[in-house]
Amino acid sequence: MDMIDYPDGEQFSPGHVACAGCAEALSLRVILNTIGPDAIGVVPPSCTAVICGGYPLSSVSIPVQHTTLENAAASASGIKRSLNAMGKPDTTVVCLAGDGGTYDIGLQALSSAAERNEDILYVCFDNEGYMNTGGQKSSSTPLNAITGSTPAGKLSRKKNLVEILAAHRIPYIATCSPAHLSDMSAKIKKAESIRGTKVIIVIIPCLPGWGVADDAAVKTARMAVDSGVFPLYEVEDGVDYTMTINTRNQAVNAYLKQQKRFRHLSDADISDIQADVDWGWEYLLDRAGK
Amino acid sequence: MDRQPSPLWTHATTKLRNTGTWRSAMPEYRTSLSPCLGACPVNGRIAEWIGLLKSGDVKGAWLTLVDNNPFPAIAGRICHHPCEAVCNRQQMDGAVSICSLERHVGDIAMSEGWSLPEPEAVGKKSVAIVGGGPAGLSAAYQLRRLGIKVTLFEQHQQLGGLLRHGIPSYRLDKNIVDCEIGRIIDMGVEVELCAEVGDHHALQKLHDEFDAVYLATGASRPKALPVLDYSKSWVIDSAEFLTVTNAGEPCRLGQNLVVIGGGSAAMDVARTARRLGRSVKLISLEPEHLLPAQKAEVDEAIEEGVEFVTGAEMQSISKDGDSLILECMRIKFNPGEERGRFTIDPVPGSEFQLRADAIISSIGQDADISRWQSLLDNDGTVVNTDNLWQTSTKGIFAGGDVASMDRFVTQAVGMGKQAAAEIGRYLGQLPSGETGANTSQTGFSDINTHYFPPAAPNQQANLEVEDRLQNFNEVQLPLAEDKALAEASRCFSCGSCIYCDNCYLYCPDMAITKLQRGYEVISDYCKGCGLCVAECPTGSVVMLEDRQG
Ligand SMILES: Cc1cc2nc3c(=O)[nH]c(=O)nc-3n(C[C@H](O)[C@H](O)[C@H](O)COP(=O)(O)OP(=O)(O)OC[C@H]3O[C@@H](n4cnc5c(N)ncnc54)[C@H](O)[C@@H]3O)c2cc1C
Ligand SMILES: Cc1ncc(C[n+]2csc(CCOP(=O)(O)OP(=O)(O)O)c2C)c(N)n1
Ligand code: SF4
Ligand code: SF4
Ligand code: SF4
Ligand SMILES: [Mg+2]
Numbered sequence: 075m076d077m078i079d080y081p082d083g084e085q086f087s088p089g090h091v092a093c094a095g096c097a098e099a100l101s102l103r104v105i106l107n108t109i110g111p112d113a114i115g116v117v118p119p120s121c122t123a124v125i126c127g128g129y130p131l132s133s134v135s136i137p138v139q140h141t142t143l144e145n146a147a148a149s150a151s152g153i154k155r156s157l158n159a160m161g162k163p164d165t166t167v168v169c170l171a172g173d174g175g176t177y178d179i180g181l182q183a184l185s186s187a188a189e190r191n192e193d194i195l196y197v198c199f200d201n202e203g204y205m206n207t208g209g210q211k212s213s214s215t216p217l218n219a220i221t222g223s224t225p226a227g228k229l230s231r232k233k234n235l236v237e238i239l240a241a242h243r244i245p246y247i248a249t250c251s252p253a254h255l256s257d258m259s260a261k262i263k264k265a266e267s268i269r270g271t272k273v274i275i276v277i278i279p280c281l282p283g284w285g286v287a288d289d290a291a292v293k294t295a296r297m298a299v300d301s302g303v304f305p306l307y308e309v310e311d312g313v314d315y316t317m318t319i320n321t322r323n324q325a326v327n328a329y330l331k332q333q334k335r336f337r338h339l340s341d342a343d344i345s346d347i348q349a350d351v352d353w354g355w356e357y358l359l360d361r362a363g364k
Numbered sequence: 365m366d367r368q369p370s371p372l373w374t375h376a377t378t379k380l381r382n383t384g385t386w387r388s389a390m391p392e393y394r395t396s397l398s399p400c401l402g403a404c405p406v407n408g409r410i411a412e413w414i415g416l417l418k419s420g421d422v423k424g425a426w427l428t429l430v431d432n433n434p435f436p437a438i439a440g441r442i443c444h445h446p447c448e449a450v451c452n453r454q455q456m457d458g459a460v461s462i463c464s465l466e467r468h469v470g471d472i473a474m475s476e477g478w479s480l481p482e483p484e485a486v487g488k489k490s491v492a493i494v495g496g497g498p499a500g501l502s503a504a505y506q507l508r509r510l511g512i513k514v515t516l517f518e519q520h521q522q523l524g525g526l527l528r529h530g531i532p533s534y535r536l537d538k539n540i541v542d543c544e545i546g547r548i549i550d551m552g553v554e555v556e557l558c559a560e561v562g563d564h565h566a567l568q569k570l571h572d573e574f575d576a577v578y579l580a581t582g583a584s585r586p587k588a589l590p591v592l593d594y595s596k597s598w599v600i601d602s603a604e605f606l607t608v609t610n611a612g613e614p615c616r617l618g619q620n621l622v623v624i625g626g627g628s629a630a631m632d633v634a635r636t637a638r639r640l641g642r643s644v645k646l647i648s649l650e651p652e653h654l655l656p657a658q659k660a661e662v663d664e665a666i667e668e669g670v671e672f673v674t675g676a677e678m679q680s681i682s683k684d685g686d687s688l689i690l691e692c693m694r695i696k697f698n699p700g701e702e703r704g705r706f707t708i709d710p711v712p713g714s715e716f717q718l719r720a721d722a723i724i725s726s727i728g729q730d731a732d733i734s735r736w737q738s739l740l741d742n743d744g745t746v747v748n749t750d751n752l753w754q755t756s757t758k759g760i761f762a763g764g765d766v767a768s769m770d771r772f773v774t775q776a777v778g779m780g781k782q783a784a785a786e787i788g789r790y791l792g793q794l795p796s797g798e799t800g801a802n803t804s805q806t807g808f809s810d811i812n813t814h815y816f817p818p819a820a821p822n823q824q825a826n827l828e829v830e831d832r833l834q835n836f837n838e839v840q841l842p843l844a845e846d847k848a849l850a851e852a853s854r855c856f857s858c859g860s861c862i863y864c865d866n867c868y869l870y871c872p873d874m875a876i877t878k879l880q881r882g883y884e885v886i887s888d889y890c891k892g893c894g895l896c897v898a899e900c901p902t903g904s905v906v907m908l909e910d911r912q913g
Contacts (some may be wrong), residue, residue, distance in 0.1 A: 075815045075853075075862075075901060078869045088874040088889035089378030094386060095893030099872035131381065132374035255869060289894030292870060296814060 080259035083107045091134035092125045096141040097252035097291035098199050098278045099125055102170070104255050105197060106134055108262040113166040114153055115139070118146040118180060120172035121206045122199060122282075138170075143179045146171045147187035158193075166266055169196040173214035174204040177233050184273075188242040191270040195262075198273065201280035202232070209283045217350075218343055219335045221283070227338065231350075236309060239273050243312035246272040251306060254298035257318060261308070277304045285334020297329040302355040307362065315361040326351050383873060389907045391867070391885055396804040398858035400447035400462060405770075405778040406433040408445060410462055411860035411902075417469060418852040418862075426473045429466065430480060433777050434505045435498065435544045437474055438527060440467025441536050441840060443774045444658065452858050455808045458821040460855045461843070467824075468848040474540070480547050484511030489791045492517065492574040494561045494761055498773045499764025500580035502780030503787075505548045507578075510784070510793045514553045515574070519560035523549075524907025525582050527773065529607045530629070533638050533836040538610075564739040567760070571739075576787050578758050579736070579747065580780065583729040583765035589624065591680060592725055598688060602633045602726035609636050618721025621644060622690060623670075624678060625726035626655040631662065633726050634670040639833055644670045645718060649689075650697050651675040664839065667829050673718065677708065679725075690718040694709020731766045745769065753783035754790075761787055806859035806908070810903030813856075815866075822851040861904040869898035 085106035092099035098121055100181050113137035116152060117123045141149040146169040155169040171180060176198040204210040210223040213233040213252035220227055238249050244269050250258040254266050258276065265272035279286055286294050298304035299319060303326055306318035326348050330336040339347075380757055398411040413428035429436045443463055451459035489512050493500045498516035504514045504859075522528055527541050549555060561567055561581075570577050586601040588594060594601065600617065602625070609615055619642060623634045626648030634644045646665070648655060652674045666672065673692070680691045694714035698707045733742040741748045741756040747767045749755050755762050765771050765780035770779075788794035825841045832839055843851065861882065868876045868883055875890035876883050897905045 075864060077864055078866065080869075084868060085378050086874065087377040088886070089381035089383055090873070091378075091383070092872060094873075094891035095895050100870065100895075103872065103874065127374065128378070130374050131376050131378045133378040135377075145561050184734070287894075288892075289898040292895060292899055 075357060076133055076256070079256045080104055081110075083110070084362045085109070085111065085135045086137070086157065087133045089131070090125050091128060092121070093281055093288075095281055095288040096121075097295060098122065098201065098276075100255075100256065100291070101199065101250070101254055101276050101278065102126075102134075102182045104252075104258050105168075105262055106136065106316075108259045109136075109166050109168060109195075109266065111135060112164065114157070116141055116146050116150040116153065116167065116169045116285075118169075118175040119206070120173050120175055121201070122172065122198070124182045124206055128171070145183040146175060146180050147184040147192070147194065150196070151187050151190070151192040153164070154193050154357045155315055163193075166188055167194045168287045169194060171198055172205070173198060173200040173202060174212040176200075177214045178212050178236055182230060182237075185238075185242065188239060188244045188271045188273075191244060193269050193339075194271060195265050196273045198235070198275045199278045201278040201283060202274050202285050203280065205280045205283045209280075218339060218347070220338065221335065235273075235275065240309050240312040242271075244271040244273065245269070245311055247309040247312075248274050249304065249306050249308075249318075250274055250302065251295040251299050252276065252278065252293045253299060254318075255305060256257065257306065279333075283335070285337070286332060288334070294329070294332065297332070300324050301326045301329045302351050303329055305355065305358055314362075315358065316339050317358065320362070320364050321360065322355065370773040372658050382888050383891050384668065384886075384888045386459045387890055387910055389892045389894070390887070390910045391892075391894070391896050391905045392903055392908045393861065393862070393883060393885075394804065394859075396806050396859035396906075398461075398806055398860065399452055402805060403446040403450045405446070405772065405774040406439075406781060407778065408447075409860075411855065411857045413469070413854050414462070414465060414855040415857045415860055415862055416850070417465065418857075422469060422472050422478075425469050426478060427481065429469060432781060433774065434480065434502065434548055435470075435773075435777060436466050437470030437540045438498075438536060438544055439774050439777070440470045440533055441463065441540070441838070444772050445865075450691055452806070452811060452856055453816075453854060456813055456816070457818050460761065461821050461823055461851050462525070464822075464824045464843045465848060465851055467840075468843050470540075470544075470715070471842060474543050480505075480551055483509045483551050485510045486513045486552065487793075489513065489575045489793060490515065490561045491576045491578060491787060491791075492570040493564060493578045493580060494567070494570070495525065495580035495582060495764070495766070496520075496555070497580060497582050497764060497776065498522035498527060498828065499582075499766075499776035499780040500525070500578065501545060501548055502777040503578045503580065503763070503784045504553045504780075506553070506781050506784030507787060508548075508553050510788045512788070512791065512793060515888055516553055517559040517570075518555065518557050521557055523557075524648065529610055529631070530603070531773075532606065532610060532632050534832065534839050535632070537838050563735045564737065567736060568625040571757065571760055575791055576761065578761040578780075578783055578787065579605055579740070579755070579760060579766060580764040580776070581732065581766045583731040583771070585730045585732050586725070587728045587730055589678075589725050589727060592660065592723065594725075598722040599721050600722065602629050602723050602724055603729060604635065605633055605724050609640070614642050614644075615676070615893070617724075618686075620687075620721045621645070622647060622678075622718060622720040622722075623724045623726055625728070626650045626657060627662060627726070627728065628657045628673070629728070630726040631657045631665050631670075633724050635665050635668055637724070638668045638670060639836060645720070646670055647673045647676050647678055647692065647718070649675070649677055649695060649706070650699075654697065663833075664826070668832060669906070676716075677710070678718075684719075686721070688720045688723065690723075691719060692703060692716050692718055729765070731765070753779065754786065759790070804859075804906075806903040810906075811856045811858065812899060812901045815864075815901035816854070816856060819850065819854055821854065822847040856877045857902040859903050862902055864901060865903050866901065868897045870895050870899040
């Protein structure tokens with residue numbers, strides 16, 4: 075059995091108010107400890123904002139700016155430029171944002187920062203919905219998933235943010251999962267070693283939002299990866315695709331079945347999703363030249 | 365930039381907040397029993413020693429093994445391994461080859477020349493052990509560890525019992541028997557050889573001279589078939605045949621032999637005879653699939669050219685010159701409810717004949733209970749004992765084949781160990797009363813199999829059939845080093861922490877701290893999510909309803 079390998083430290087404190095069993099808190103622990111103390115965080119409204127803050131207490135050891143939902147990437151760009159001007163180019167500026175703040179409301183700011191190739195690290199905790207406000211759909215919510223604002227299931231497919239970002243030709247894009255902590259840490263490290271705009275998307279099975287058990291976030295994330303629903307891969311300079319794991323070992327069925335938001339799916343719906351995932355998987359393998 | 369306390373900045377960490385009040389259940393670390401341990405006749409801590417082997421600590425693995433059983437190299441060859449039948453990994457892709465791994469560790473210990481840990485100095489208490497088979501030797505070893513003076517009385521010239529005189533060398537090389545017994549003697553056990561304790565008077569004398577006595581004389585009286593005249597030169601019992609052949613003495617029987625019986629001993633007789641160049645037919649009442657011998661033994665006997673005549677009974681014998689004619693009949697075998705309570709119905713018109721030069725009877729052994737009659741009660745089959753191996757005479761304990769129908773080597777070793785503990789308590793060398801035994805068991809569903817990728821079992825190979833019949837070399841070949849390590853890593857370490865840190869690192873609330881060895885849950889922060897339990901590969905953390913106020 076491979077041991078989990080990352081430098082665990084004191085960058086993230088207990089006593090935060092994430093839900094019991096939250097994979098976002100777990101991922102923050104890995105990411106903040108990998109980045110270390112020489113960093114400034116930028117956090118738009120989201121679960122992360124709740125987990126980090128709660129004035130006057132903070133669970134994170136680095137300074138964090140709580141910004142607006144539209145402009146995490148713009149705030150980070152400004153902070154990074156100020157640090158450069160102050161002669162502190164090595165300080166990491168990291169956005170910690172949700173999918174609503176990234177795929178939807180903050181996309182314009184992110185696109186502009188990417189277009190300018192600002193030297194920032196942007197982490198998107200993708201829980202596939204507006205979750206801290208009660209679970210509404212975002213453009214990252216997958217087809218057919220039930221949310222507070224799509225009670226019969228979402229009618230459109232999940233937006234492919236990696237491809238949008240790849241089109242900006244930024245140096246580094248990667249996907250991560252809280253069931254693969256060593257890999258998450260390694261990708262954060264790699265991103266930190268690169269100048270320019272780096273975006274890392276972490277799949278976060280939201281316990282109340284997706285309807286999974288308190289102890290099942292990691293298992294659910296693992297199934298997302300193992301079924302190919304959420305493949306782990308990297309894209310360098312917008313064109314070089316590398317699969318982190320290039321095998322799948324299960325159908326999508328089990329992954330879908332254990333989430334309440336998909337419980338209404340018919341067998342036909344599930345085979346449509348399977349076909350879509352199969353197609354996406356082959357497409358990725360093809361892109362990765364594998 | 366200085367962080368001045370200002371209304372804009374947070375000024376303390378969330379460590380001040382007690383999220384422990386959220387939970388209704390809290391994880392608890394516990395070592396629980398693996399199913400293999402539950403099934404092991406010596407209660408060997410299998411998950412633990414395989415874990416040590418996995419981590420490269422072979423000596424630690426061996427020391428853990430010999431805590432319960434001083435014969436890992438022997439058991440690793442001939443144990444009936446009930447542990448493998450219940451191994452959790454069976455439900456994934458095949459049981460762990462525990463027995464082969466035990467042999468692997470036992471063989472390394474022999475080639476490295478490791479000795480058993482130094483026992484406590486001998487004190488005032490003394491125990492006499494009668495019988496130097498696995499039961500007697502196991503008891504001697506455990507009693508000596510307790511600082512008790514042990515004297516072992518054995519009727520033969522050499523120790524070992526059926527390990528030496530019963531089980532043939534091609535299954536258990538006698539150098540191994542010598543080595544593993546030698547280590548026990550080296551701990552300072554006194555041995556009296558050629559010292560038969562003949563009857564209840566002699567036993568009473570030991571009872572008077574020693575503080576306690578352990579009787580482990582085995583089952584040495586062959587059961588007899590009524591149709592056979594055992595005084596004839598062409599009839600021999602399996603025990604005698606195996607004693608002679610195991611001692612390397614010549615076999616005087618003719619070329620064509622018939623073995624009667626379907627158990628392990630019958631297989632040993634038949635296969636030994638094949639190695640001596642004889643043609644062998646084996647008659648059994650049972651049909652092949654109901655033979656009491658283990659399947660592997662039957663398969664190997666067939667490979668070696670033993671001809672099976674199953675579901676048949678020999679009814680009479682006549683002579684035709686030097687040759688014997690066995691009158692036989694097909695039978696219908698009804699196994700019955702309990703083992704041994706079978707009935708048979710002859711199939712009319714199914715008579716047939718077999719020709720042979722000699723017959724070897726191999727239908728089982730009885731314990732010699734009559735010689736202890738006035739001192740020790742019996743049930744007509746074995747010496748009576750209570751569940752702590754105490755006989756009807758206080759201070760005399762018994763175990764192994766003389767006191768039980770669980771007739772396997774490791775059963776005898778386990779019984780010897782249990783009796784030694786009880787004798788230790790009887791003599792005040794061990795605290796009385798059972799220690800609060802942990803009975804929770806780790807099931808397959810407690811294992812997170814994600815951490816154990818599929819891997820087919822690594823099994824021992826056998827010597828090629830052509831190479832077996834020329835000699836008595838061991839048939840089972842050892843597992844190669846790399847195979848052994850691969851096999852060890854298949855073990856789920858059920859209920860036994862492997863210090864992988866998963867529980868610690870998967871906690872979203874930093875609610876687990878590492879101790880020198882092990883972990884502790886921080887009650888102030890644990891929200892009771894159960895992620896640590898779900899991601900523990902080995903089932904060593906469990907959620908318990910919270911007892912907080
Ligand atoms: C042919 C054969 C093959 C077997 N194969 C296997 C196998 O593969 N695996 C397995 O698990 N089990 C096997 N068994 C069963 C196993 O050998 C026995 O269950 C086990 O040896 C019992 O141990 P014990 O110490 O009770 O008796 P024994 O091994 O019979 O030892 C008893 C000892 O006491 C001595 N003794 C007896 N009477 C006296 C006396 N009056 N005074 C002094 N000494 C005395 C004997 O000489 C002997 O040394 C086999 C048995 C046979 C017959
Ligand atoms: C412009 C704007 N619209 C709406 C809100 C209210 N709001 C705060 S957080 C949030 C949801 C954010 O969703 P996401 O970014 O996915 O983060 P999550 O809560 O899922 O972690 C919304 C809608 C806001 N703060 N600003
Ligand atoms: S996996 Fe290991 S610990 Fe579990 S039952 Fe099998 S041998 Fe025993
Ligand atoms: S993972 Fe942490 S918070 Fe969850 S039950 Fe375990 S110790 Fe408690
Ligand atoms: S997760 Fe690993 S370290 Fe924690 S209890 Fe289980 S085996 Fe031990
Ligand atoms: Mg979200």
